[in-house]
Amino acid sequence: MMDKHAQPLLNQLGDYPFERLKKLFQHSSPNPELLHIDAGAGEPRLPLPSFVQDTLNEHIQGFSKYPATRGNADLQRSIVRWLKHRFHLQQLDMRTQVLTANGTREALFAIAHTLVNPEAKQKPYVMMPNPMYQIYYGAAVTAGAEPYLLHCLADDGFEPCLDDIDAKTWERTAFMYVCSPSNPTGWIAKHDYYARLLELADQYDFYIVADECYSEIYTDEPPIGLLEVAQQLGRNDFSRCLVMNSLSKRSALPGLRSGLIAGDATLIARFAKLRSYTGPGTPLPLQAVAAKAWSDEEHVTQHLDVYRNSLRAFFDVWSEAHQPEGSFFVWLPVDDDEAFAKAAYEQQAVTVLPGSYLGANDAQGCNAGAGYIRAALVDGEDKAAELAVRLKKVRV
Ligand SMILES: Cc1ncc(COP(=O)(O)O)c(C=O)c1O
Known part of the structure; x- marks a missing residue:
């Protein structure tokens, strides 16, 4: 039966990248011998700037x-x-x-x-x-x-x-x-x-x-x-x-x-x-x-130092790879991005995003994100270095 509520424009969209990632990993588990590193989402994980708590307390009545x-x-x-x-x-x-x-x-x-x-x-x-x-x-x-x-x-x-x-x-x-x-x-x-x-x-x-x-x-x-x-x-x-x-x-x-x-x-x-x-x-x-x-600007400068140190630590290991001019993402070429992301999760307990999930197919069926993985350096320098080493060990 025809679904009278079907929204044809919405139906043109596939699942959002993180939903696709969940599906990709649904029968996989991360290597239990290693602590998981989540480099999938672009979510900065740095300490809260010091003014946040006090300002919130001072203005709490504003919720009314x-x-x-x-x-x-x-x-x-x-x-x-x-x-x-x-x-x-x-x-x-x-x-x-x-x-x-x-x-x-x-x-x-x-x-x-x-x-x-x-x-x-x-x-x-x-x-x-x-x-x-x-x-x-x-x-x-x-x-x-x-x-x-x-x-x-x-x-x-x-x-x-x-x-x-x-x-x-x-x-x-x-x-x-x-x-x-x-x-x-x-x-x-x-x-x-x-x-x-x-x-x-x-x-x-x-x-x-x-x-x-x-x-x-x-x-x-x-x-x-x-x-x-x-x-x-x-x-x-x-x-x-x-x-x-x-x-x-x-x-x-x-x-x-x-x-x-x-x-x-x-x-x-x-x-x-x-x-x-x-x-x-x-x-x-x-x-x-x-x-x-x-x-x-003080907290922003501190954050920038962390990101720059993280990128440096990562590219000390991946010196041959393209270095970003900006952002905290690394964009690494691989043969098969889904297979690599799955192997990284299972072998090295690392979550990265297949690049094809961030691209779209053109009229010729070419997805400019395919053949890359994206890793977010959002956990500081030590984790970035560890991530780089683990990604080097992934075998597809
Ligand atoms: C390119 C880009 N634009 C915009 C956003 C949205 O950020 P927010 O809604 O948190 O401001 C993101 C978040 O990851 C992003 O990567």
Whole structure:
């Protein structure tokens, strides 16, 4: 019998990567002689910054009030101060160019439902890197768009490839997700890449959504941001640009669920309208913690040291492998990514994610994530070194 509740767009999506991983491991168990290392999820596991507890206690009464969807003024001010300082911005208006979100995940998803016209004669394209943070794909599909995959290949330094895209394709594009630093490849967008995108965006009338939530985790210099490039090009209104950032990675507070959206005031206004229906405000005590976290750099510098030391320890062992420019992920080539992940779990009690779970098939059936595994270095230097040694021993 036909299921009258079937949602055809949702049905186009496969299981989320961590569900697939559970299925892959359902008949396996980790080597009982070793302590398990979970490098599967990108969840920072560093000590809580010291201000969290006190700030929460001080603002605990805030749980008895409904928070406004846009965030309160203290948090907005603190976000604007951080963005201006970090990206050398001269102007950014907290009332019209900034919104808060319960983490960037919901915002990255909801933005597709703001920028895609589901009634367009031809399905609009949403461009995205392949492999990608899977939310982009799910958002595009459920908003009624067609994901357009930009392959990120080792030979190009994992830069999402913009070659060979014809004018018709660009004209159909509603917006593009850029992830810099990239999960999972560690690529970072440079000035010229963002500048080229802005030129194309003007020429073909589309928007750029930059997911910069790993911006504070890098091996060399702090990555440039989309808003910074826009300003350098004289686009002081940040037209066509939205950036998302988060305290989950920067402050190792993924459970706080606090992020920001900033950029083009027209887009912000449209997004704020959607969020006034779908996005609950962040609880006030959590907003107070978030305001503190955006205002403190000391804990961020400490975290960065830990990530850099972890990467160094890992690549001391894997010196031949590609090193990420940013993020805490390593992206290692293997023959068969599912078989490798299973063997790593059974032989070495290590959880890593098969790269194909982070990619999608293009029209030719090519998944740019296949043949890689992703490991997150989120447990400090010693575990990173141990992880590297164990991964070397895996035999498929
Ligand atoms: C690339 C990328 N963007 C966004 C997020 C979402 O982070 P949050 O919702 O915690 O801000 C993640 C989380 O893993 C991520 O890897």
